[in-house]
Amino acid sequence: MRRRDNWRFIAIILVALAAALAVYAVAEAGAGGAIGYALMVVLPASLSAFVAWAGSIGRNWSRGAFLSVPLWLALVATAIGAIFLREGIVCLIMVLPFWIAFGYLGIWPVYLYRRSRWMVDPATFRAHALLLLPFLALALDHQMTPPRETRTVVREIIVDAPASAVWPRLLAIPAIAPGEGRWTISQNLLRLPRPVEAHLTGAGPGAVRDAYWQDGIRFQEIVTDWRPGEALEWRFAFPDPSIHERTDRHIEPHGRHLWIDRGGYRLIALAAGQTKIRLWTRYHVATPFNAYAAWWGERILGDIQDNVLAIVAGRTQDAMEGNAR
The missing domain is CATH 3.30.530.20 (START domain)
Structure with missing residues (x-):
């Protein structure tokens, strides 16, 4: 049972990273979407909420486990950006505080809900729907003219x-x-x-x-x-x-x-x-x-x-x- 849970958690992480790369690719292909709310705000919040919710199903996560999710996601995203996406050091350092701050904003309601109701039906919260939010935010970014x-x-x-x-x-x-x-x-x-x-x-x-x-x-x-x-x-x-x-x-x-x-x-x-x-x-x-x-x-x-x-x-x-x- 523990091995199956571990593989499920790995699958959750892979799904989250795949979603992040898809959002990144769409943003890069668009007109200036790479610097906007989708990648800087909505993506880290939704990914952290998704991992915290889906990863804690059937597990009695501690507060520290929840708090570690945004940090690990931000560090992994930074490593992927530096090694595979060839992002510059300035861009990575500027984005990192956003990913950590809004990652915590994303896990906060999940943590409050889990703390009050550990035994829940996972269907009551469609976690995968969270991964659609950054794509919706991209559409809004492309329509906005920044000041x-x-x-x-x-x-x-x-x-x-x-x-x-x-x-x-x-x-x-x-x-x-x-x-x-x-x-x-x-x-x-x-x-x-x-x-x-x-x-x-x-x-x-x-x-x-x-x-x-x-x-x-x-x-x-x-x-x-x-x-x-x-x-x-x-x-x-x-x-x-x-x-x-x-x-x-x-x-x-x-x-x-x-x-x-x-x-x-x-x-x-x-x-x-x-x-x-x-x-x-x-x-x-x-x-x-x-x-x-x-x-x-x-x-x-x-x-x-x-x-x-x-x-x-x-x-x-x-x-x-x-x-x-």
Whole structure:
């Protein structure tokens, strides 16, 4: 009897995973459904409820057994996403809290019902019907237009140098050594690519900065404002899909959910010959979870900006020390 129950539980897990992969496939084939309520909210809640209900039939599950279901499902889904679906680390980490939180929301009514009535007819709760809910949510996702918001990420650094010494280091950054810059969570811990070099073609508005990063990533910054010693601004251009192909295919820089728009430097003169370098990036986000996406944008883009500013500041200081000698 125990062996039969074990095989039944394995079958339940396989059915749940098959349903999840089917929802994922349908979402990927649709227009932007991968970032929506179906995969982020309804799927983890319905899968957790299904496994908790069907798995506990004929078993006196403890509270800990119920509480472990969302965690195990989230970890298994993350492993499958990383190994078989080739999802990027950023996407997996962003989705993981949703799967755990809404997984617990899904098992809560099941746990309350089981606690009050352990001996029930399984037919009173059609567990398999739960697996249809994510497909219904996908249909709603495809009909919804997510709200669009504009966000700006700003970072600053102070250098012991006048703006005239900083300005040339903003225009081009050749041959960035592996040890340059600073340690960041995004680029050191999450292993997002780091900048390798940046070249400038032309001068003034219309000039183009070609930026090259690790893993063959490249993009362009087309200058829109050129004020030597004061400010440099640009709009972003992405001539190839290298960013989202090599980092996360759901985070396309000029896509439906994300549009990285403009950026720039501003040089602010301070007392005692110091200069504050301000680096900003403006982007538009359109998802059902804009506040959550912006929280990650602040940290990931902020880490990238901190690293770039550290490189510029370090090279400026080296130039000042070289001139002093």
